[in-house]
Amino acid sequence: MHIAKSFRRFTGALRLAALALCLLPLAARADEVLVFAAASLKPALDEIAASADVASIGEVKVSYAASSQLARQIEAGAPAAIFVSADQDWMDYLAERKRIVADSRGDLLGNAxxxxxxxxxxxxxxxxxxxxxxxxxxxxxxxxxxxxxxxxxxxxxxxxxxxxxxxxxxxxxxxxxxxxxxxxxxxxxxxxxxxxxxxxxxxxxxxxxxxxxxxxxxHAPIVYPAALIAGHDSAAARKLLEALRAPPQQAIFRRHGFDAPPKR
Missing domain, CATH: 3.40.190.10 (Periplasmic binding protein-like II)
Incomplete structure (x- = not known):
């Protein structure tokens, strides 16, 4: 009986140790940047993420979904460093909740x-x-x-x-x-x-x-605002956000059917 209990404790400890080891790689490196981006950006942003300009910044990972879903995930604590929304409303939603770095926000793209x-x-x-x-x-x-x-x-x-x-x-x-x-x-x-x-x-x-x-x-002007996420601001994230606004990456967006953001 005591042997069985000891064995269960031992195997339980092993499972906990294995789980801890599995979780270790989830700690983000300083040069990793997780981007939450509106689904419509996928073809263009996949190409940009694979480009030499962006590869030099660090490891960039992009998660795509509806802006509404992404904003709610960020509100709930998802570790995104940058959010690119397909409208102003969902960026406003996060701004009202103090979830973005206010001075990093800017209009990135337009569309039709x-x-x-x-x-x-x-x-x-x-x-x-x-x-x-x-x-x-x-x-x-x-x-x-x-x-x-x-x-x-x-x-x-x-x-x-x-x-x-x-x-x-x-x-x-x-x-x-x-x-x-x-x-x-x-x-x-x-x-x-x-x-x-x-x-x-x-x-x-x-x-x-x-x-x-x-x-x-x-309809209202179609605008894609982008911003850094509060609590996940880093040098790599700032470099990536700057790169997305630079002429080489903007040219890729244009080739994929996007416009310059409408002037306010």
């Missing part, structure tokens, strides 16, 4: 909102007030977009469709995705005949084509 269809689709629409989007979806087709109450691309899409007077006609036929890249994939896989995404998303996906671009005055 587009209506996309599968590459071989013959859909033709001109975006104008009252345009017949519901008819273009067909009898049972759905419109793919980011979740319209939290995901920035979905919020922009809902605002544009509302201003154009067509939201009520299609609101019951929305397939709401967790992020804009997921919405893009619904169209690329032909699971939805049309979708509303960013121009940069359409640029990166050969399986879709742009049907039309939403006029700028139908």
């Amino acid at each position: 909102l587009v209506l996309v269809a599968p590459k071989d689709s013959t859909a033709a629409l001109e975006i104008a007030p009252g345009f017949d989007l519901a008819d273009a979806l067909g009898a049972d087709g759905r419109l793919a977009l980011g979740e319209p109450n939290s995901v920035p691309a979905g919020k922009y899409a809902k605002a544009a469709l509302t201003k154009l007077g067509v939201w009520d006609a299609v609101s019951a036929r929305i397939v709401a995705a967790d992020n804009v890249r997921a919405a893009l994939n619904f169209v690329a896989r032909r699971e939805a005949p049309l979708g509303v995404v960013y121009r940069s998303d359409a640029t990166s996906e050969p399986a879709v084509r742009v049907v039309a671009t939403f006029p700028d005055d139908t």
Whole structure:
């Protein structure tokens, strides 16, 4: 009996020691930078993260998701050093909670909102007030977009469709995705005949084509602010944020369909 108890204590101690050893590598080095970035940035930011300019800064890891999800994770204590949001609202959300380094915040990029269809689709629409989007979806087709109450691309899409007077006609036929890249994939896989995404998303996906671009005055300016996260400020993070704003990296963003941020 005593031998069995001693053995259980011994094996328990071994498990705790093994767990401690497994956790040791999780301590971040000074030159590691974790970036939380809006999902729409993935193709461009993956290329930038692999570039020589960024590799010289240190090890850069990027986690992509909807800005809403990332902001809430940062609020909960996720160890991101930099946050790049697809709208001002979620950066404001963190600023109000003192989770960003205020003087590091700046507008990084702009973008455009587009209506996309599968590459071989013959859909033709001109975006104008009252345009017949519901008819273009067909009898049972759905419109793919980011979740319209939290995901920035979905919020922009809902605002544009509302201003154009067509939201009520299609609101019951929305397939709401967790992020804009997921919405893009619904169209690329032909699971939805049309979708509303960013121009940069359409640029990166050969399986879709742009049907039309939403006029700028139908939605708020699309802006990607970036900032350092309070408590995770470091020399490497500051260098990376500076690099993202530098001409070589900005040229990569442009090639992937992004713009300079709109002037305020």
